[in-house]
Amino acid sequence: MTENGNLHYAIVGTGAVGGYYGGLLAHAGKSVHFLLNTDYSHVTKHGLRVDSPNGDFHLKKVNTYHNVKNMPPCDVIIIALKTTHNHLLPAILPPLMAHKDTLVLTLQNGLGIEEEIATLVGANRVIGGLCFLCSNKTGPGYITHLDYGKIIMGDYYQKRSPETISKRLSILANDLNSAGIQAQTARDILKERWKKLVWNVPYNGLCTLFQTTTDKLMRHAPMKLLIRDLMKEVVLAAKSCGAIIDNKFTDEMLQTTEQMAAYKPSMLLDYEKKVELELETIYHRPIQKAAKNGFQMKKTEVIYQQLLFLNNY
Amino acid sequence: MTENGNLHYAIVGTGAVGGYYGGLLAHAGKSVHFLLNTDYSHVTKHGLRVDSPNGDFHLKKVNTYHNVKNMPPCDVIIIALKTTHNHLLPAILPPLMAHKDTLVLTLQNGLGIEEEIATLVGANRVIGGLCFLCSNKTGPGYITHLDYGKIIMGDYYQKRSPETISKRLSILANDLNSAGIQAQTARDILKERWKKLVWNVPYNGLCTLFQTTTDKLMRHAPMKLLIRDLMKEVVLAAKSCGAIIDNKFTDEMLQTTEQMAAYKPSMLLDYEKKVELELETIYHRPIQKAAKNGFQMKKTEVIYQQLLFLNNY
Numbered sequence: 001m002t003e004n005g006n007l008h009y010a011i012v013g014t015g016a017v018g019g020y021y022g023g024l025l026a027h028a029g030k031s032v033h034f035l036l037n038t039d040y041s042h043v044t045k046h047g048l049r050v051d052s053p054n055g056d057f058h059l060k061k062v063n064t065y066h067n068v069k070n071m072p073p074c075d076v077i078i079i080a081l082k083t084t085h086n087h088l089l090p091a092i093l094p095p096l097m098a099h100k101d102t103l104v105l106t107l108q109n110g111l112g113i114e115e116e117i118a119t120l121v122g123a124n125r126v127i128g129g130l131c132f133l134c135s136n137k138t139g140p141g142y143i144t145h146l147d148y149g150k151i152i153m154g155d156y157y158q159k160r161s162p163e164t165i166s167k168r169l170s171i172l173a174n175d176l177n178s179a180g181i182q183a184q185t186a187r188d189i190l191k192e193r194w195k196k197l198v199w200n201v202p203y204n205g206l207c208t209l210f211q212t213t214t215d216k217l218m219r220h221a222p223m224k225l226l227i228r229d230l231m232k233e234v235v236l237a238a239k240s241c242g243a244i245i246d247n248k249f250t251d252e253m254l255q256t257t258e259q260m261a262a263y264k265p266s267m268l269l270d271y272e273k274k275v276e277l278e279l280e281t282i283y284h285r286p287i288q289k290a291a292k293n294g295f296q297m298k299k300t301e302v303i304y305q306q307l308l309f310l311n312n313y
Numbered sequence: 314m315t316e317n318g319n320l321h322y323a324i325v326g327t328g329a330v331g332g333y334y335g336g337l338l339a340h341a342g343k344s345v346h347f348l349l350n351t352d353y354s355h356v357t358k359h360g361l362r363v364d365s366p367n368g369d370f371h372l373k374k375v376n377t378y379h380n381v382k383n384m385p386p387c388d389v390i391i392i393a394l395k396t397t398h399n400h401l402l403p404a405i406l407p408p409l410m411a412h413k414d415t416l417v418l419t420l421q422n423g424l425g426i427e428e429e430i431a432t433l434v435g436a437n438r439v440i441g442g443l444c445f446l447c448s449n450k451t452g453p454g455y456i457t458h459l460d461y462g463k464i465i466m467g468d469y470y471q472k473r474s475p476e477t478i479s480k481r482l483s484i485l486a487n488d489l490n491s492a493g494i495q496a497q498t499a500r501d502i503l504k505e506r507w508k509k510l511v512w513n514v515p516y517n518g519l520c521t522l523f524q525t526t527t528d529k530l531m532r533h534a535p536m537k538l539l540i541r542d543l544m545k546e547v548v549l550a551a552k553s554c555g556a557i558i559d560n561k562f563t564d565e566m567l568q569t570t571e572q573m574a575a576y577k578p579s580m581l582l583d584y585e586k587k588v589e590l591e592l593e594t595i596y597h598r599p600i601q602k603a604a605k606n607g608f609q610m611k612k613t614e615v616i617y618q619q620l621l622f623l624n625n626y
Contacts, residue, residue, distance in 0.1 A: 206619075210619075220622050222622065223618060223621070223622045225618060226614075226618040229614070301542070301612070302539060302542075302612050302616070303615070304535075305536060305539040306519075306522070306523075306536075306539070308533070308535040308536070309523065309533050309535065
């Protein structure tokens with residue numbers, strides 16, 4: 001922390017997610033340090049632009065780094081890489097663990113993320129996060145925020161109960177809030193991950209397989225049945241892993257999505273950009289975890305195997 | 314029958330299937346009467362051409378009919394329409410039931426075909442048939458036979474046991490054989506239908522969904538797993554309906570398909586021609602029949618709902 005108690009942030013992955021949240025933090029005057037790869041030169045020279053319905057801004061001078069070893073000690077490391085790049089984390093994270101209280105907040109989708117990071121930095125440093133954000137990287141150092149932006153975060157516990165909200169998590173949430181980021185704390189991040197999967201498993205997969213938007217799926221009665229079946233399967237899988245999701249939640253998700261405008265899930269955007277799909281964390285791990293607990297996600301398996309075909313073929 | 318004991322045939326649907334088998338029968342000198350719709354004028358004027366690795370032939374004079382009421386009494390009515398046109402059968406079949414021994418041989422795919430025809434002509438007239446044929450209609454009155462050609466036929470029994478092979482079925486098989494058609498009799502046509510579904514359910518659906526050929530699917534390990542899972546599900550569904558298929562059969566089907574050249578199943582050809590897909594008989598009825606017997610074809614349901622989306626969207 002700085003002398004006045006401010007947190008220092010490192011942003012790992014300055015794309016649609018890291019660029020947006022890191023941009024908001026820096027715009028609010030926080031100490032933010034961006035690790036960049038392809039956009040390093042551009043952002044060093046031209047800064048970071050964020051267009052948003054909440055107000056556009058352009059950060060002309062940004063703390064940019066191309067090598068993790070040059071980054072200063074930080075209090076919070078925000079991981080905003082695609083999970084398909086998590087093989088880079090063993091090289092990135094250890095040098096950033098400057099002092100023993102450095103926290104790692106992961107804003108990645110799917111299951112098993114906290115476990116993966118815990119093996120690199122120790123479980124006690126890990127905060128799990130999920131973002132409900134609609135934004136795109138539309139150019140080098142240029143983020144277009146479209147809608148939403150909430151973060152749900154929870155302490156990672158290797159043993160699931162009793163779950164509490166730690167003081168450090170409250171401090172982090174407050175600091176994010178003070179930068180205009182809607183950050184909420186949750187007692188059970190695993191349950192939150194399963195709840196997000198209730199949406200991600202049907203819509204990411206089916207929109208990608210049919211290269212279509214959510215509204216087109218929702219207008220077709222048998223497809224809507226399939227979406228509902230997949231959602232219910234995710235709820236049962238969650239239950240087998242000890243995360244109890246209210247049955248009404250699937251209806252709420254269906255209704256919310258029905259009322260949304262035409263929406264392209266991130267997996268479809270990745271498919272269109274011809275980058276690797278996040279199948280491991282969004283499909284494979286949930287299937288594996290449920291199977292380990294005696295529940296077979298039969299319908300989800302079909303979608304997963306089809307996506308593997310689309311991804312590799 | 315003619316005075317010399319020859320059977321008179323009516324061919325309902327002169328496409329890739331009816332044109333090929335009807336063509337072979339006429340080429341062998343049998344009395345064959347073709348009911349035609351779009352190709353009526355062309356075939357009346359130019360006859361019927363069949364190209365085949367077994368020898369090309371051109372029937373210059375063909376007995377063609379545009380209206381079922383003008384057709385003569387026949388002994389065997391061969392139904393070779395797509396099942397998506399079965400709504401036409403209540404108008405077509407009754408006028409053709411000239412005498413009480415007229416038989417109806419259906420060469421259509423899927424389940425519930427015999428039941429459907431039995432309601433129109435009576436159960437005792439129905440012979441169920443399946444063809445293992447690779448042929449296409451490549452132009453008006455022009456059939457290109459590519460490979461295979463076997464027919465498996467069985468008497469339709471409303472109550473499933475004891476099943477026997479009737480004398481009339483043997484006579485029909487012999488008559489077809491005498492025209493160079495490889496027709497085999499089976500005691501249990503329902504079981505044969507389920508066995509054909511073991512192939513049709515995975516390959517028709519997945520080739521259509523991904524607009525690809527069988528060899529491309531078989532080269533992809535997770536897709537092959539999905540195909541195997543679907544086959545096993547069909548075997549279990551068949552079992553729930555009292556049709557016991559040997560477990561080895563799925564391995565045989567996988568191996569056979571792996572050794573085949575690039576193949577486009579009929580459903581993919583239909584999709585490419587933008588005609589309605591045979592989803593009712595190949596997917597919906599098997600799912601319904603298994604469900605009625607307490608078995609849910611979960612993976613097949615996914616493929617079915619996806620195909621409905623593709624079909625209607």
